[in-house]
Amino acid sequence: MSSLRTARAIFVSSALLGCDATIEPERRDIGATDASRDDAMGDVTASDTAHPATSPTWWQDVRPLISQHCAGCHSAGLVGPFALDTFADTRGKLAAIAAAVRTRTMPPWMPLAGCQEFRHARALTDAQIETLTQWANSGGPEGDPARPAAIAPVSRPSLEAPRRISLPSAYVPDFTALPTNADDYRCFVIEAPTTQTMYLTGYDLEPGVRAMVHHANLFAVPPASVAALNQSPNGYSCFGGAGLSSARTIGVWVPGTPPARYPERTGIEIVAGSALVVQMHYYRFDPRAAAPPPDRSTFLLELTATSPPRLGQLVGPGVSGFTVPARTRGHVVTGTWMTPSAGTLWGVLPHMHKLGRRIRVTLGDTCAVDVPSWDFHWQQAFFFDQPGGISVRAGMRSTVTCEYDNPRDVPVSAGEGSDQEMCGAPFYFTAE
Ligand code: HEC
Structure with a gap:
């Protein structure tokens, strides 16, 4: 400071x-x-x-x-x-x-x-x-328009032959669904069972109505759980995840970012027969705004049928079964995780819901990520800016520490609901 x-x-x-x-x-x-x-x-x-x-x-x-x-x-x-x-x-x-x-x-x-x-x-x-x-x-002086300073060109990496997968139908968000009167979290099953095992190496989202799409998460649901999915073309309401504990996060999109690329020579396996679920977070800044238009967003998926040399998994410390007592400030919950084998950590995805105030993740004695002012709206995966990622031995301890403020009169339990809390920080990990 x-x-x-x-x-x-x-x-x-x-x-x-x-x-x-x-x-x-x-x-x-x-x-x-x-x-x-x-x-x-x-x-x-x-x-x-x-x-x-x-x-x-x-x-x-x-x-x-x-x-x-x-x-x-x-x-x-x-x-x-x-x-x-x-x-x-x-x-x-x-x-x-x-x-x-x-x-x-x-x-x-x-x-x-x-x-x-x-x-x-x-x-x-x-x-x-x-x-x-x-x-x-100084009042925002204009300066000389005849001699503007150069603007750096924005370079956007592109995906290789991405597969375009759109929401099953155009959806009109219901902003009255939650007490915020500004958010709608909606899940759609966007691809019925895949016929062959594929590997996701990168992705991007083309929002249908950019002004409304605040973030989008992509999940893979294993074959055994596909039958339990609500396949209505209008989707289903969901908040912290896809609404199924077996769903695995495979991508997280936030606006204003270039297409996501998993670190070189790595990718996430989507086993044959899985379904993909996309969770859309629709948002309106002005609660008095006119009725929202329908959205039909498209995920662009860079998929390959050949297994990359290293398979990525999202694994790491998390806590379940906790309760944040009523009327508390700074309630702390911690969880630990041991690296299952030697390998590489490439990035981390800290996750809490709306009562979260701070989240910190350590790896041994090293700080992996520290978010002092959590904002549920801006959660995303953070990839380490180190060419080879962070190498780890088997059995290294990682700890996540979540802090919550609960102003409500009722305790808040752990779970995926909008009135529940989560604490977790999966890493993008590849085994050696
Ligand atoms: C990744 C997208 C993104 C970028 C980049 C971004 N903003 Fe924002 N901004 C938003 C959104 C969305 C909101 C509405 C509030 C929210 O969701 O946090 C917002 C709100 C604001 C507000 C309203 C006050 C507030 O804090 O809510 C101001 C002022 C603002 N942005 C200024 C800026 C400036 C200046 C920059 C660049 C230095 C910037 N923003 C970059 C997305 C962005």
């Missing part, structure tokens, strides 16, 4: 001195060439005399940041509740933007820094937060 504060203090004083040393690396991040960087600074000084020379401007500093870190969700028709496409859009949200980035609620990214580095991390750097804050504090 103190080092964060120091970094900010240094930034502020160098900005006051008119020295842009601290914003330099950030400008390089967004892909501006040296020439455009120099030009931009020159222009800000020359043309924007109403503001201090170092005050960030829309065209020179803010637009590339918003475009790279916010527009993936805050563009017309996407899941963000408003667009940040233009100067006017963004300027109209100055205070909200400053507050959201300062508290690190936006962009949504839950893991605490300093534990592990993760692939596709969305957190802004301190310098980027400072740029947006200073821009807001």
